[in-house]
Amino acid sequence: MTVDDWALALHVLSAFALVSAIVVFWVLIVAARRTDTPEARIRIESVVGVGNAAFGIGSVGTILLGIWLAFSVGGYEIWNGWIVAALVLWAFAMWTGGRTGAAFGRGATKARELLDAGKPGPDGELLALNRTSQGTVMHALTTIAVLLILIDMIWKPGA
Amino acid sequence: MTVLAAVRPHSWDFPLFLHVFGAMILVGGLVAGAGALGLARGDVRLLRLGYWSLLAVSLPGWILMRVGAEWIRSKEGWDDLPKGIAEPDWLTTGSIIADVGGAVLLVSLVVGAVGVRRLGTGKGAGALTATLALSFVLLAAYVVAVWAMSAKPD
Numbered sequence: 001m002t003v004d005d006w007a008l009a010l011h012v013l014s015a016f017a018l019v020s021a022i023v024v025f026w027v028l029i030v031a032a033r034r035t036d037t038p039e040a041r042i043r044i045e046s047v048v049g050v051g052n053a054a055f056g057i058g059s060v061g062t063i064l065l066g067i068w069l070a071f072s073v074g075g076y077e078i079w080n081g082w083i084v085a086a087l088v089l090w091a092f093a094m095w096t097g098g099r100t101g102a103a104f105g106r107g108a109t110k111a112r113e114l115l116d117a118g119k120p121g122p123d124g125e126l127l128a129l130n131r132t133s134q135g136t137v138m139h140a141l142t143t144i145a146v147l148l149i150l151i152d153m154i155w156k157p158g159a
Numbered sequence: 160m161t162v163l164a165a166v167r168p169h170s171w172d173f174p175l176f177l178h179v180f181g182a183m184i185l186v187g188g189l190v191a192g193a194g195a196l197g198l199a200r201g202d203v204r205l206l207r208l209g210y211w212s213l214l215a216v217s218l219p220g221w222i223l224m225r226v227g228a229e230w231i232r233s234k235e236g237w238d239d240l241p242k243g244i245a246e247p248d249w250l251t252t253g254s255i256i257a258d259v260g261g262a263v264l265l266v267s268l269v270v271g272a273v274g275v276r277r278l279g280t281g282k283g284a285g286a287l288t289a290t291l292a293l294s295f296v297l298l299a300a301y302v303v304a305v306w307a308m309s310a311k312p313d
Contacts, residue, residue: 001312009310016186016305023187024194027212031204043202050194150183154176155169 004072007065014061015150021055022143025100029136032107036127039120041111048108055097063090081158086149093145096138103135174230181223186301188216193294196287203278206287210271213294218268221261228257249311256304260297267293 028044028051035041066086070078077083107129114123167175195209232238237246267290274286 001310005310005312009306012309013302013305016183019183020187020190023184023216024191027188027191027195027208027216031208040202040204043198043205046198047191047194047205047208050190050198054190150180151176154179155172 004069007068007072010061011065011069014058014065015153016058017054018058018062018146019150021051021058022139022146024051024054025139026143029104029139032104032130035130036122036124037120038111038114038123038126041107041126041130042115045108045111048104052101059090059094059097063087066090076159082152082156085157086152089145089149089152093142093149096142096145100135100138100142103132103138104130106132171231171234174227174234176227178224178227178231181220181225181227182301182305184220185217185224186220186298186305188212188218188220189294189298189301192217193291193298196291196294199287201284206278206284207275210268210275210287210290213264213271213290214268217264221257221264225257225261228254247311249307252307253304256300256307260300260304263293263297263300267297 024047028047032041032044035044066083067078070076070080070083107126110123110126110129114120114126192209192212195205195212197209199205199209229238232250237250240246270286270293271290274283274290277283277286
C-alpha cells in the first residue's frame with residue numbers, strides 16, 4: 001500500500017467519524033426534546049462528549065487528508081471545481097456545527113445553574129432551551145452540507 | 160485506484176452512494192448506541208436511548224448498506240466473474256464483515272430487547288451490557304471493513 005492509499009483510507013474513516021457525530025447529535029436532539037430536569041440534561045451531556053470527539057476527529061481528518069490527496073494524487077488539482085465545492089461546504093458545516101453546539105450548550109449551562117441553585121425538578125425554561133429551534137435548524141444545515149460533500153465526493157462533478 | 164474512481168461510470172455512482180451512506184448511518188448508530196449504553200451508568204433513559212439508536216438507526220443503515228453493496232457489486236460485474244478468477248481480498252473482507260456483522264447486530268438487538276423489557280423491573284442491565292460489548296465488536300469490525308474497502312490492499 002502506498003502513502004496515498006493510507007491517506008485515502010484514513011480520509012474515508014474520518015468522513016465516517018464526521019457522519020457518526022452528526023448521527024449522535026440527531027439522537028441527542030430527539031432525546032433532549034423530552035428532557036426537562038437538570039440531572040437528565042447533564043447525563044445527555046456525557047454523550048455529547050462522544051459526538052464532539054467524533055466531530056473533531058472527523059472534521060480535522062477529512063480536511064487535512066483531503067487536501068493532502070488533492071495535491072498528491074495525479075489527475076486532481078486543489079482548484080478543481082468539485083474540490084473547491086467540498087472545501088466551501090466543509091467550512092460551512094464547521095460554522096453551522098459551531099452554532100449548533102452554542103445553541104444546545106445553553107441548555108447544559110442552564111441545567112448546571114439549576115443544580116447549583118438546588119432546583120433538581122422539572123423546569124420549563126430548561127425544556128425550552130433543550131428544544132431550541134435555532135440549534136435544530138443549524139444541525140439540519142450541517143447535515144445537508146455534509147451530505148452534499150458526500151455526493152460531491154462520489155459524483156465528482158467536472159472531474 | 161483513485162484514478163479508477165475518477166473514471167468510474169456515472170451509472171455506478173448512485174449504488175455506491177447508497178452503499179456508503181448506509182454504512183455511515185450504520186456506524187453512526189453504533190457510535191450513538193455504544194456511547195449512550197456505555198455512559199448510562201444505570202440511567203434508564205440513556206439505556207433505552209442507546210438501544211433505540213441501534214434499532215432505529217443502525218439496523219436501517221445496515222439494510223441500506225447491504226442493498227447498495229449488492230447493487231454496486233452487480234454493476235461492477237463482481238457477481239459474474241469467469242471461473243477460476245477469485246474476487247479481490249478487499250471485497251471478500253468487506254462482504255464477510257458486512258454479513259457476519261449483520262448477524263451480530265441482530266443478536267445484539269434481540270439481547271438488548273430483553274434487557275429493555277426488564278428495565279421496568281429494575282433488571283436488564285446485564286443484557287444491555289452484552290449489547291454494548293457487541294456494539295464495540297461491531298464498531299471495530301466495521302472500521303476494518305471501511306479501511307479494506309477504501310484502501311483496497313492486494
